[in-house]
Amino acid sequence: MIFKFVVKKLRWLARIPVLPQLFDAGLVIATMLFDRPRLRAMENFENAVCRKDAIQRRPHRFGGIGFFVGTTEIGHLHGNGLLDLFVGKSFQTDQVRRGRALPHHVFPESGWISFWLESPADIGQALELFEIARKYRATSQLISRVR
């Protein structure tokens, strides 16, 4: 609830350097103390993603961990286990319709999806969605290069 309020009403604060990182650290601490399965899922997901050669982890501008290929962002994981991925509008509609993901928690009409990592059982589905996002970005980059 606090997360929802902050990202919807106080999003402008994210422009202040280090504030999003502080907020995300608070989320990680809360997850650590009150939701161990979620924390385990987040860690396992992060490790699984980083085993893929091309993926780099970096601090995300809105807090949390950003997953990148070069300078292109595939998605980011917030400290409360919320995974945001860019899959493009058509995949977004499809994944949401099939109930495999939620519309993005701030921009529901965009090509972004959101997925809650709640326990290690969610990692498989999260990795599948991540793979869709990674392939979408790779294909888009390829098309733009050909053009």
Next chain:
Amino acid sequence: MTGRRSLRIIMGLVAANLLGVAFCFAFVLLFQFQDQAGLQSRAHQWVFGFAVMAIWPSLVLIPMAMGTAAAYFWRGLSFSLWEYFLWWIVTSLISPFGAYFAFKEGAVCLLIGFPILFVCGFAGVLLGRLLFKSKTATINLSVLPVLLIATLAEGKMRQDQRHLVEDRILIKAPAADVWNYVVSFPSIDAAPNYWLNAVGLPSPLATTCQGAFVGAARDCIFSDGLVFKERVSEITPLRLLTFEIVEQPSNPELLGHLTLHRGQFQLIQNNDGTTTLIGRSWYTLHMRPLWYFDWWTRDVTSHVHVRVMEHIKTLSERKR
């Protein structure tokens, strides 16, 4: 745990705390330098401005830098988030304990400061964990100017300003009865019910005053033998008492952190035989980040007000 692993953990722990201490010492030295160097006012202002802007010991940025430094030494250890968290607890406890035992810093101040030190430092650890493990160094470089700008911005915004805390209470007694206990009052016997008093924060006990005239010396006595020396600066019988704080006790909870300037009691006679008593305190806070410490200062000051005003209320209403 292998010896090499233990060594890296300890190095991170020591490096983080050394960095924190270095920042604080550099800050103190720069301010001492500009005080002692006898600089002309313009140069003085520049040195002061530089000191403030460059190394203002922000409790947000310094713990973040400390956390990032620790993460640098822990980068090869394949820590889980829990391990980062637990080792950061150990690391962040060293500074407050060191400050308490080595520098006689006040326990309550340290207790108040610890949560922000811990959370901001952990944010630094999380940041460092990603920075020093990422396969690209560009972000590592881009964060430094961001941290510098943030430090400069916070330093630039540092303007010591007077703040006011006001509390009011309704007393079922006429102003004439209340006034008897405003200028001075006998000792408060009730035990304080504020949790910070239980961990060592002094609480108000009694007030003595030479008399109800401008210039009269007034002593506000707190537990632990602390005395605030005050002087009455404005007095309108049955309505207003203002006093300037001329000397603060040299208590580690206050020294360098907070300057109290003035206190005031205002009585408003209501038409139904009751009196509204308003207590006000003016202070300047020297701690940053202001939003965090100001919240605590207001809470502490307000509890002091309420304790004194509740006592005045009890005495005034008893008289009836």
